[in-house]
Every structure is written in structure tokens, then in C-alpha cells.
Amino acid sequence: MTTPNEQDRRIAAWFEEPQGRVPEGTIEAALAHARTHPRGRDPLAAFRRDPMGSGGFGLGRIAQPLPLLAAVGLLLAAAVAGAAIGGWFEREPAVVPPVVSPSPSVTPSEAPSGPATLRVDLIEHVGNDAFIEIIDESFTLTEAISGDPGDGVDVEQDLVRVENDPADPATVVLTWSGGTCDTRHELVINADGRTLRMFRGTCEGDSLGGVGHVLRLTFDAPAPAAEFDATIETTP
């Protein structure tokens, strides 16, 4: 049997092995992409998200000076445009997304440079079909699956309960409650892998509360529930 020091030496030596050089064809392909996608100075570059900036979402992301100015400018422009075309006072009601049937399990499909996104249809027994879009900026989520809320859940409105699955320390179970028309949800897993921000659409005119939702998230390493900071917000 080898000792830990021996193992560390073997591992370190193995990482020192030469790996060869990148083929010229790979470099040429990248240069060809640049030639076929020429670009000049981007006047809006300062307003775009810095790829090495914080991976936050919403206000956390736009609360830097330049993006904040850009956001305010865009909002003003949108308001002026809305008023100009007369739509400001005659807005159409929100469009309800198409209904989908619950699916048991989904794994993320990630883009190489952007966050992984996936959609999970939520199981519920009272109201309409519900779903949640998950944006994983941490690249640590390996699976997301709806749990069965049964007859209801005992979680206060506007709270998300986070618990570990006793059988799997890498799985956390999120439980929250809402109304029968709470069908659209979005969950952002920040780059830290521990900040979960859930958003749900406004559910107006709903008199039936107490509809439960359960979502099971499996990560690539043990994920103690106590480390998570989960919030839920209602958005227009």
C-alpha cells in the first residue's frame, strides 16, 4: 500500500508529463473565424457584462456604475417608446406560456461559454401545469428533477426551504408554496454554487394558496443545505 506522500508525488509527477502541442489546424480554424467575423470597436462594450465580473443576477449584476447607467437609459428609452406608440396605457394582459406535461428528470445542456440552462416540469396536483427554468452559472449542477409535493407543503409563502436528501449528500431538496396559477418559475444558481435566486411570475386573482412545489437538485460534490442561501421573488 502506498502512503499519502507517495501518492502525492506520483500525482504531481503525472501532471508534469508533456502533452504535445496544439495542432496548427486548430489555430488556423480560430483565425479563420476571426477573419470571417471581423469587428470594429464595440461602442456598447462598456455596457455589456464583463465575463470576469461577478456572476450575480438582477440588481447585483447591474449595480455597477456603467451597467446601471445603461439600464436606466434603456428603461427611459423603453418608457418613451411605449408612450409614443400609445401602448403605455393599453397594455395587453400577460401571455400565459404553453402548458407542458411533467417530465421526471432533466440534465443540464450547457453552452461552452455561457451558463448551463434547463427546464424542469414541476409535479403538482391542484392547479395548472408548472415548470421552472434553471440557469446554472456555477456549472456544478448535474441533475434536476421535480419532487412530488403530495397534498401540500408546510412552507410559508415567500420562503424556500432547503434540505439535504438523507440518502445523497450532493442532493438538496427545495420546497416552496404558491397559488394555483403560479406556473412560471426561474431559478438562478449563482457562480458560487450556493446562492439560489428563484423568481416566479405574478399570480393575480388567485384565491387558492397552498400549492406546493418540490425540486431536487444534485450537484457534483457534497452540498450541505446549511451553506445555501435561497430566496424567492415575485416578478411581473
Add this chain to the structure above:
Amino acid sequence: MQRDLVERAARGDQEAFEGLVRLSADRLFAIAHRILRDHHLAEDAVQQALVTIWDELPRLRDPERFDAWTYRLIARASIAAAKRERRGPGGGALVRLLPADADASRAPDDFGSVADRDEVERGFRQLKPEQRAILTLHHYAGLSSPEIADVLGIPVGTAGSRLHYASQALRATLEAHARADQGKERSA
């Protein structure tokens, strides 16, 4: 010099971009190859990262962060490639052997025995792509936990714990292989 290239490439200067590519490509390939253990997948990951560099460079506000950003891009491209490969036909095997030019000229004593190398190789392949990436950033790129946290955009504590779990997983796999080999020797 690199800062100048980054600034010019961000403005659309293709010559500067080529200079950056030639400065960075081998380093990115070495990282991708260590994570993926596959020459062709590593090539694809590098190409993806280089294309992203060209497309998104104008958004990088601090040119001094270029190296850290490229580490992030190649780690993500490699993890994505590994996951695609696992989901593809055959389900899970990154089993192609090392390229012929990787170590043919080296005597086994340069890094221990061939058996040693193969054991580490086997153990490393069994880790999750994210674990392989974090170990590569630490052992090969020489990044500390805070630097890994910066590169991957995660808290320092999280980077430390992921590095710990990944190292532990690799050691456990090596131990398991050693025990299995001992068992085979006894029964033979």
C-alpha cells in the same frame, strides 16, 4: 506586451489576435488535454475557447485578467466536452490513449514506473470532469485555491473544499486500484 495585444485584439485587430492565440494556444491545449485525456476533444475545446476569446474579448474590461479569463474558458469548454462525450454513444468512456508524441521519448524513470503512470491515469479518468478541471488548475497550472476561486468565479471556501474533495477522490481511487491489484496477485 500581452496587454497591448489584448487591447488591440479587443478593438478588432486580427494580427494582435493571432499573436495572442500563438501565445496562449499551447498553454490552453495542455490544460484541456489534462482534463479530457483525449487529443481530439482537447483540440475541439481549445478551438471553442479561442473562438469565444475573439467573440467576447471586447467585454473584458481589465486586460490584466486575460490569462485568468482564458483559464475559465478552457476549463468550461473542457468540462462541457467531457459531459457531451459521456452522454454520447458508449456512455461514459474517455478511453482513447495518450497521443504518440506525448511521452514516447521519455524514459519511465522520468516520472516513476509506467505502472505508476497508468494507475494515476486510470484513477484520474474516473473523476468527474469538474474534479479533473480543478485538479489540473491546481497541479498543472499551479493555481492556489484563491486563484482557482477567481478563475472559476466561486468563493474561496468553495474552491478549497472542491479541491479537497477532488484530491480525496483521486487518492481513494488510487487506493482502491492498489487494493484490487494486490487481491489479484494473491489469488494468482
